[in-house]
Amino acid sequence: MQMIMKDVKTMTSKAYIVANEQQEMAVLRELDKNGNEWNDKRNATDFIPSEKSYVKFPYAIMSDRFIGWLSIDDAIVENYEIVYDGRKEEQMSDKYVVSQEFMDGLEEWKDYCFEEYGVAINSGSIEDLPIVVNAWWGDEVPDEENNNRLIAIIRWVNGEDVFEVEKPKKWVVRSIGLTDDDERYYVSIGKFMGLKRALNTYIINQATRFDTKEEAQSWANSHQEVFDVVDV
Template identity: 30%
Template sequence: MSEDNLEVVSQEMIDELDGIKRNFFKYDISPLLFLNKVLYGEEYPCITKWYENSRNYKTFDQIKLIKHVYQNEPQFKAEKPKKWIVRTKNTDDDGAYWYIADLNDVFYQLHRAYNDDVRIIVKFDTREEAEEYSTPQCEVVELNEDE
């Protein structure tokens, strides 16, 4: 299956799948036992959550899991890590946003970032972390992959 056709899932689910791949011979985890553990929520919470939330036919999802783990035919890929920034909701008179920036490694402050100083904009790993620095005049924005 082409990289473009792989289903995007959480890194945690990929870690669970990789753990099963590494250990299914060691612990004699058959495909049926594996699927039973997924169906009943035992041991693989991320895979079980994906399975329960899927809109596909369950048999199709079971086949995908078996192909990925037991036949070494990738069916999934990890989502790219997301980054979040905090910026003003509105632009200033010059049409520029102001961002939470790290200017002196002591504390963050609101700063107008130009093209040559975007490296000082603080990129948070989680939305929750970014929201801690948001104010009523600011918003949390997810960065695009190429930013």
């Protein structure tokens, strides 16, 4: 996600309204790069507000003397200069988020159809859609959305930018519940005398990122769960 923020020179109190986890992490990484800290001296990315059950999107990350967060319904937000509003970004996005496998299949299908039929879209070429695309544009999708997805494929063939490839994901193991301090702990795989062992950390950036869900599950116990994070 490319973030566009206003250059605010006259005010030091700023607010970043985030509407999803991707925006949240982008803002926190930006604040971390600038050396901002939470009031308990933790680095910006060492505490992720949305992991708390009481923090709901969209919400505002505040950057003043220290980092803080507030519900966007809180009147205090009006005292801050809003330098980023992710709600607008979400509303503006009309692209379908698809896998790299989907896009590769679509590209191969288009090349094949031009070679076989001389055009990409006709009754024969639609029947030749790759399995991964057919699964996306299929019987389980409501008729109206099915039509929208077929139109999206046609628009893409005509050169329009209607698809966005999802970012690669990793998998992390964390505790199911919160500690008495309202924290979660994460699994970090380390080595002791040459053997791998699971260690606990309260800092998500120190957690081991597994390539597959199955690998992460192999390190989780009955009191832990696995969840996906965007690989950066």
